[in-house]
Amino acid sequence: MDALEPDDHVVVVGAGLAGWRLCEGLRAHGFAGRVTLVGAEPHHPYDRPPLSKQVLAGRWDVDRVALAPEGRAGEIRVDLTLGVPAVGLDAASGEVTLADGTRLAATRVALAVGVAARAFATPSSGPLRTLRSLDDAAALRDRVADLEAGETVVVIGGGFLGAEVATSLAARGLVPVVLEAAARPLVGPLGEVVAGWLAGLAADASIELRTGVVVRDVVAGPSTWRVELEDGTLEGREVVAAVGSRLDLGWLEGSGLELDDGVVVDAALGAAPRVAALGDAARVVEVAGERGVRREHWQVAADHAETLARAWAGAEPSPLPATPYFWSDQYGKKIQLLGRPRPDDEVVRVLGPANADRWLALYARRGVVTGAVALSQPRALMRAKPFVDAGASLDRALADAPWEG
């Protein structure tokens, strides 16, 4: 896609991290033309990671998650259209239709629409409470603030989000019980070996994690919920489901874009001559030789925004970083993942003995480093980054690296 001209009109759909950072980046890199940011939610752009951490734990008020002060959009001449989702796109012409019937004539469109929480419904309860948006977080926080210390909250799903929710509830003095369907959480993203090392984190934090659990039904009582499992029941004062995410791209069917586990984009984030996609909703093909995996990581969305802003504003290009990064704060520990490991990659612990509560490990495939994972070892993880970036040989990484210190 060519650089923008001053008479171009950029419409950014999705006022989350990627959408907002793109608007800021276009201005920072010199684009002076019109920019419109469309957001389905009524809120100014905000950051999601603190929602399950500081906000739910009661340490931050929701004001602190704002990505910028409210006047910032006006200062950088970004027209905000909030509280109205886009419902249609003609990729060829660039016309974006909003739910209130407004038609925006764009010369470039950026789709930064993220994902939604995957719903979890049972026969008696219908869809249960989830946590994706600021409104979800504020509602759950208000609800649990009314509970007494020691009361039980059932968390369905023991993945990254469920673990963070449980940790924040425990920080409030509540008693979370985490129900995980798999035999062990995090096997999908981290593989059996690493998931095994992490399996005791909940217990170490005195949080109950039940694995291999099938939830049959959730029934509302006068003041508690009864969670019916295959092998018993559980009472909780509140229930929250953290069972993953789903794409919400139905409105783009017929737009002319390729949709296949996300908006399919090339390594420059282009989806069509006038349209780019970025962040959680974009599946990038042909980065570092892989078919392309969609990643729902904060840093990846931020990197997408910077790369696209530079390209569109005609600034010095910055290709997408080859090494994705993700973190999660759970059970009093920080898990960090660098790179593109596959669950069946070899794993070598390079720092911290077995059963240590701080360690670093490398993933490798056919003798080549594919990733690094750390438990509460952020500095050591950064020492692993050059090896992951370069796809170094595992032997060299093991021989050369100053892992200690």
Ligand SMILES: Cc1cc2nc3c(=O)[nH]c(=O)nc-3n(C[C@H](O)[C@H](O)[C@H](O)COP(=O)(O)OP(=O)(O)OC[C@H]3O[C@@H](n4cnc5c(N)ncnc54)[C@H](O)[C@@H]3O)c2cc1C
């Ligand atoms: C509770 C929580 C905790 C997280 N913690 C971490 C973490 O610790 N580490 C990490 O790496 N990542 C974390 N993430 C993931 C990270 O927040 C996302 O990767 C990041 O927000 C992606 O940015 P995005 O702009 O692509 O999507 P989003 O931030 O989801 O923004 C997309 C926006 O588009 C809007 N939208 C959707 N459809 C439309 C439409 N049709 N029209 C207009 N607007 C639309 C949505 O309402 C939303 O506001 C967390 C996510 C959540 C929910």
